[in-house]
Amino acid sequence: MKDNAKIALKNEKILDKIKQTKDIKTLTYPQKEQLAKEMREEIIDTVSKTGGHLASNLGVVELTIALHSVFETPKDKIIWDVGHQTYGHKILTGRREQMTTLRQLDGIAGFPKAKESEYDNFDTGHSSTSISAALGMARARDLQQKDNHVIAVIGDGALTGGMALEALDDAGNSKTRLIVVLNDNEMSISKNVGGISRFLTKIRTKRFYKKSNNFIRKILEYIPKFGPFIIKLARRIKYSIKQLLLPNMFFEDLGFKYLGPVDGHDIERVEWILNLAKKEKEPVVVHIITKKGKGYEPAEKNPDQFHATASFEKDTGKPIKSKIKDYSAVFGDTLVELAKKDKKIVAITAAMADGTGLSKFKEIFPERFFDVGIAEQHALTMAAGMAKEGYIPVVPIYSSFYQRAYDQVIHDICLQNLPVVMCVDRAGIVGQDGETHQGIFDLSFFSIIPNLTIMAPKDFKELEEMLTFAVKLRKTSRYSLSKRWRARNI
Secondary structure: HHHHHHHHHHOOOOOOHOOOOHHOOOOOOOHHHHHHHHHHHHHHHHHHOEOOHHHHHHHOOOHHHHHHHHHHOOOOOOEOOOOOHHHHHHHHHHHHHHHHEEOOOOOOOOOOOOOOOOOOOOOOOOOOOEEEEHHHHHHHHHOOOOOOOOEEEOOOOOOHHHHHHHHHHHHHOOOOOOEEEEEOOOOHHHHHOHHHHHHHHHHHHHHHHOOOOOHHHHOOOOOOOOOHHHHHHHHHHHHHHHHHHHHOOHHHHHOEEEEEEEOOOOOOHHHHHHHHHHOOOOOEEEEOOOOOOOOOHHHOOOOOOOOOOOOOOOOOOEEOOOOOHHHHHHHHHHHHHHHHHOOEEEEEEEOOOOOOOOHHHHHHHHHHEEEOOOOHHHHHHHHHHHOOOOEEEEEEEHHHHHHHHHHHHHHHHOOOOOOOOEEEEEEOOOOOHHHHEEEEEEHHOOOOOOOOOOOOOOHHHHHHHHHHHHHHHHHHHHHHHHHHHHOOOO
């Protein structure tokens, strides 16, 4: 009987002991590392059956543990940008047993939902909103004279969104006590692009800090008595030098205290820097480096493919059902054929080349393909500028994301009657991702805009014909506009 009890105790998971977030605080760092391993196994097991966002969730496991270890949640408020990286957060906040219902009818959502749990402080599903929401909560806290912390967790991809930069500008100027955790994995859905991505690459300094930290620690741990003290001293010296040398002026010039970067998969280091951030009385950016898909080889090698995935075989990572041709693929193939015949056709994406079917176009016509990052407003006004100069821009964007560029569609494209082909992907009911991703408003907000022709194909053949017609219509429109302009100036 005693032997059986010992075996049962040995096989008990640390995750089984976590009933509420305060239980995490009692764990040692080796136990937290084991907890991270168990959480990854559970997330992989769940998503392999239900489908969902895998790579982003695997990348923030240690960060999730550290956040709930350092802060007093739910009193301290964590706002997750986009929110598709919160599976681990849900597991640790009382929803572990419900994970089998993830993204299912009447099950738990794939994104934060305030109605689900008091730990979900803000409903998110679209990019670049977290800093604005967190600043609003921090200002409300100050008005109510409360003392809780507010933390926005945002990825480097989401930082390319204009709204995130607007919020950084306001927050830095406000001097409001706020913590922004920058989860830097060099990815949004696809590889990041743009000046901010290059800036963050400089800060990473070729990941030297990770390698040197681990190497020094392993050597010093063997020194009895004085080893731990020397490790702490070396860490402080290294951190001070790094703060002097790294190009962190962007955040500091905006008014933020900059802390980092640190290895986001080293729980002890992440907790250490979060505790530093807690002591600050001004806005702070905590910069951590993570790997998208961490701990699952297929997702590490192909993070874009495992950003959002259908059910798959855990051992191989291969989808259980073979992918059938869809509207995005038909759109992409048709656009390539049209572009072969007309050099004026260009394609613009807001960090969604794979999701909208533009991968093939990007490969064949790299000079006519433009990825502007998560910036739908900029994408459409840039398209308007190209159209003004005689090109035919084709801009595929998810229906729910077109909402963010409504003003640009009206003011910059349609009022000027410019030849831009706007393709609405994921229109209609799209299923598991929930209400933030449903494309059910597009016909309503597009139908009242002047100078806009709307077409909705019922099948693949109609999509091919409609895209061909749209390009020809815009070519005719471009010619007639040019002709009228000349006539008016004779």
